[in-house]
Amino acid sequence: MSDILLGRLDASALPWHELAIAKTGLEVISGIVGLTAALLAVLGALLVAAALTWWRLWGPLWRDWLTSLDHKKIGIMYVVLAFVMLARAVSEAGVMRLQQALGLGGGGIVTPDHFGQLFSTHGTIMIFFVAMPFITGLINYVMPLQIGARDVSFPLLNSVSLGLTAAGAALMMVSLVLQPFSTGGWSGYPPFTEAAFNPGAGPDYWIWAVTLSSLGSTLTGINFTVTLYKERCEGMHLMRMPMFCWTSLCTAILMIFAMPPLTVATGLLALDRYLGFHIFTNDGGGNMMMFANLFWLFGHPEVYILILPAFGVWNEVFSTFSGKGLFGYRALVMATMCIAILSFTVWVHHFFTMGQSADLNAIFGIATMAIGIPTGVKIYDWMLTMYKGRVRISVPMVYGIGFLFLFVLGGTTGVILANPSIDYQVHNTLFLVAHFHNMVIPGTLFGMIAGYTLWFPKAFGFRLNDRWGYRAAGLWIAGFLLAFFPLYILGLMGMPRRMVAYFEGAWLPWTLIALTGGALIGLALLCLAVQLTVSLRDRAALAVPVGDPWDGRSLEWALPAPVPAWNFPVLPVVEGRDSFMELKKNGDHLDRPRDGFADILLPRPSMVGPVIGAAGLVAGFALTWHIWWLTVLTLAVIVGAMVARGFVRDTEYTVPAAEVEARWNAWRALADASPRIRRRDEQRPANRGHAFPAAQEGEA
Amino acid sequence: MIRISLLVSGLWALSGCGLDMGLFSPAGPVAEAQRMHLWIVCALMLLVVIPIFVTIPFLLWRYRYRDGKNHASYRPDWEASWRWEVMLWSGPLVVTAALGWFLWTYTKALDPYRPLSEAPLQVQVVSYDWKWLFIYPDLGVASVDRLVLPAGQAVTLSLTSRTVMQSMLIPELAGQIYLMNGMTTHLNLSADHPGQWTGRNTQYNGDGFHRQTFRAEAMAPSDFARWAETAANAPPLDQPALAALEERGRDPDLPDTFGQVPPHLFHDLAGTATHAHHGGGQ
Structure with a gap:
């Protein structure tokens, strides 16, 4: 029943279909919820397009950003992607919390099928399109600066990875409009996700979105690993790298080894679904236990892929703000x-x-x-x-303190779950849900937001507003406590995860508390948005052009903010750990490079990344809906783009030494004009990014 | 009406603590031991957690930045100490060793495959979308969505699924175990005293997932014998009944108790892989 042109895409995929066939009141409400979400997605896209047109930004967007091979811009784009997807996934969490608060005795606002899609998209987005882009973006921006490199080893590959990840995220957004998505959860266990039980497009959306993301992450892992081994500046021995680079290295290695099992698992599931194989099916000799092993062979290292870069951020935060x-x-x-x-x-x-x-x-x-x-x-x-430091309770430190307390509790429940005899009781219950949120929210997400606050001035030249930052941090911590600690209790009371409704009155109070926590988290997200807006407005007062607002220790703080395209005017030579801090203590941090300036070669922008990303998105969409001609066409475009790139000879451009020197001179003049400030003025307009080391304040 | 009464009971629970279910309220030796293990782990972990929770606020206060007015010792270059390092690694190592010993002991003792007595009562469990069939092979009877047990007697469950993977949990009696098509798993449990509990599937399997509960009912042995006698006179579990069970959802005309259960029924159901039926999960 497949159309040559449109495959199996028909009117039933349209976002008002659920509403059109609704019979009960619940189905009508559920349909309205779904349609609203789809309209918001479309409206959001249209608004962005309109704004780009109005301010004539399409050209700059394409030339300066989408085709850029600059690791800093790619990093920023990853983080933007993460925030956009975070907004959607948190909204979905809000709908689910509301549903469970209303779901006693049935009813609520979404149907069981709609609820199944919600927890599946929420989990898939949070892991693959919030956490992964956020860590990838942060590493992309920070790591090459910390090791004294001009860029990553493979700048084009970096752009392709971003393209593939963005394609996966976009496919998730498309599934909001042309429905349905899978109801199989973020782990997509067969046989439930096999064609026999779920023949529709849902699991296929999941397969291709995850596959695109996992391919992008594998390539990212290779890129980061090679960069860390090959691009370190002179004197930057492995044991002199900042801890963030070590955690990046471990994450990158984990990506190389852990992502392929996922790609294989989704690929084999696709063989089952598309070509009638029997790998994970009930019949024909299939065995779903194979999927569980493959998936978690990826899935467990994955949680460390997510947490290690956050640990890296915490290392920087605790040491910087303890002076x-x-x-x-x-x-x-x-x-x-x-x-x-x-x-x-x-x-x-x-x-x-x-x-x-x-x-x-x-x-x-x-x-x-x-x-x-x-x-x-x-x-x-x-x-x-x-201990024996001078601790400043900055915004990243508030997240850090919240992290220490909450992560220790999450670790405790992790130890509880590690005991098989207890796990038999709480596996698949809300106890487990509470545990992993307890690790990824205070661990990864707080770490990422702390990192965003820490390095934002580096990337854009001005600090983020502190007042709104404290508000957001407080709300995140309070919201997290209220939203997830009740789930521990519910899990011990035997409430399974993924329940659209329930019939135990004793569960109600806890779901209501969790709902209020969800509301606080929504407010926290709002505060982050306000913070960005306010900071943009006050950017003159918040400007830190000299580039070292926090009295930082590693190389990136030696550079102007924002960092020029070439990163370092002359590649640095380091003689120990925390080399920038040593320079600062000796007052040598503004010294003119000894051997003068030289021409710098940088990678030219390339459209290969966005083209492969766009083609990957369309290919994923075409495969999901069985539109074979389009699949073949887009795969041909991908191969064509790679071949065509092979013929491009002129892949670099030269920044003349004079331009580098002029920029350096301007920065030096600015630094000379900006007094070095003590830490008590850190959050005041006096902070222009020229720091006096906290360690020397007593002597001043 | 039902919803209102549930709401009232929910609000009642809000006023009390409502923690008298699940693992909080074990009713058999397995769940009892699991809860004990949970408390042991919590106690050991408190040895780790409490010092951290006390020390962090102290550090934050004692070493706070006060623009030169804090006279506590400040050593910005103090970055390594072997003495501290040894303590930092050995503390968690000792706690983990203790936890590991308990883990090993309890995991072996509470192996779900280990029978709780010499000759436990055999019950076979077959999960469907979204219901449960309990077969008593030695009694030749079966029931749907109702697991009847003699209190105080060990029971061995053998489980399989006729559809996607499921997981069966009666938290007050024992932990959960997966049910998979074409395969058999086992779970041993026992109820200390007569009572009723809710059993569930914890592994999401579609629209009826949240309604897929059953009643676990332990009764005095004499009551159990009487129940089995009555059940033996129930309608036979024949092909039409089995076909009705394979359909998604619950046919209201389907009896909830069956007599004359074919002796090798479970073996047949567990041994043959199910080809998909009806589809349409979306």
């Missing part, structure tokens, strides 16, 4: 590596309840607990970083 070197650098490097390796040895704990032997479960349980050791060491090292 003190990071305690236990070597131990932290070792702990990070331990975590990275152990992360591949624990995947079975995601299915202790699949019927394997007690011995096997016990071994995987103990391996899981073992990860608590290096993680605990990290917590202690951060505490010892504050």
Whole structure:
């Protein structure tokens, strides 16, 4: 029943279809909720397009951003993508919290099928299109600056990775308009997601969105790893790298090894669904346990892919705002590596309840607990970083303190879950949901927002408004507590995850508390938006053009803010850890490069990344709806773009030494005109980004 | 009316604590031991958590930045100490070793496949979308969405699914185990005293997921024997009845108790993979 032109795409995919066929009141409300979401997505896209047209920004957007191979711009675009998708996924969480608060005895605002789509898109988006782009963006922006590099090793590949990730995210947005999405959750377990049980387009959307993202992340992992091994400046030994670079390295290695099992799992599921294979099916010799193993062989390292860069941010935050070197650098490097390796040895704990032997479960349980050791060491090292320091409660530190308390509690519930005998009780319940949100919100998300606050001035030349920053941080912490701690109780009371409705009155109070927490998180997100707007308005007063607003320690703080396209006027030579801090202490941080300036080669913009991304999006869409001609066409475009790139010879452009020198002179003049400020003035307009080391304040 | 009464009971729970269900309220030796293990883990973890929670506010206060007016010691270059390092690694190591010992002991003792007595009552569980069939092979009876147990007696459940993967949980009695098509898993449990609890599927399997509950009912052995006798006279579990069970949802005309259950029924149901039926999950 497939149309040659449109495949199986028909009127039933339109966003008002659910409303059109609604029979009950609940179905009508549910249809309105779905239609509103689709309209918001379309309206948002139209508004952005209109704004770009009105201010004539299409050209600059294409030339300066989408086709740019500058790691800094690619990083910023990743973070923008993450925030956009965060807004959608938090809204979905709000609808789900409201549904569970109203769902006692049935009813509420969405149908079971709609609810299934909501938790599936929420999870898929949060993992693959919020957390992953956010960490990738932050690493992209910061890591090459910290190791004293001009760019990543493969700038074009970087742009292609962004294109593929954005394509996956866009496919998720398309599924909001041309429905339905999968109801199989973010992990998409067969046989439920097999054609036999879910023949519609839903699971296919999930397969292709996740596949696009996993391909992008694999390439990113390769790119970051090679960059960290090959692009470090002179003197930047591995053991001199800032901790953020170490955590980036571990994450990148994990990406290389952990993403392929996911690509294979979704690929095999696609073979089942499209070509009638029997790999994970009930019949024909298929076995869904294979999927569970493959998926979690990716899925468990994935949680460390998400948390390690956040740990990296926390290292920077605790040491910078304690006015003190990071305690236990070597131990932290070792702990990070331990975590990275152990992360591949624990995947079975995601299915202790699949019927394997007690011995096997016990071994995987103990391996899981073992990860608590290096993680605990990290917590202690951060505490010892504050010990005998001078702690400034800046906005990133508020997130950091919230993180320390909440993450320790999340770790505790993680240890609880690591015990198979207890896991039999709370697996698949809201206890588990509370646990992993307890790790990814205070851990990863707080870390990313702290990193965003920390490095925003570096990227844009002005600080973010502190008042709204504190408000957002407070609301995030309070909202998190209220939204997720009740779920621990509900889980221990036996409430499964993914319930659209329930019939136990005793669960109601806890779902109501969780709803208020959800509302606070919504307000926190609003505060972040206000913060950005207010900061943009007051950017003159918040400007830190000299580039070191926080009395930073690593190389990126030596550069002007915003950083010029070539990063370093002359590639630096470092002689120890925290080399910029040493220069500052000696007052040598403004010195003219000894050997003068030279021409700099930078990669030219390329349209290959956005073309592959756009073609990837259309290919994913065409595959989802069985539009074969379009699939073939877009795959041909992708291959064509790669071949065509092979013929491009002129891939770099030269920045003349004179331009680099002029820019440096301007910066030097600005620095000379901006007094070095003490930490008490950190949050005042006096802070122009020229820091006096906190460590020397006593002597001044 | 039902919704209003549920709402009232919910508000009542709001005034009290309402924590008298699930793992908070075990009714059998397995759940009892699981709860005990949970408390042990919590206690050990408090040894780690409490010092951290006390120390962080102290550090934040004692070493706060006061623009030169804080006279506590300030050592901006103090970045490493072997003595501290040894303590930092050995503390968590010791706690983890203790936790690991309990983990090993409890996991072996509470292996869901380990029978709780010499000759437990055999019950076979078959999950469908979105209902449960409980077969008593030795009694030749079966029931739908109602698991009847003799209180105080060990029970061995053998489980399979006729549809997608599911997971069966009666938190007051024991943990959960997956049910998979074409495969058999096992779960051993026992109820201390007569009572009624709600059992559920915890693995999402479509529109009827949230309604896929069953009543677990432990009764005195004499009552159980009487129930089995009555059940034996129920309608037979024949092909039409089995076909009705395979349909999604619950046919209101389907009896909830069956007599004359074919002896190898579970074996047949677990041994043959289900080809998909009816589809249309979207």
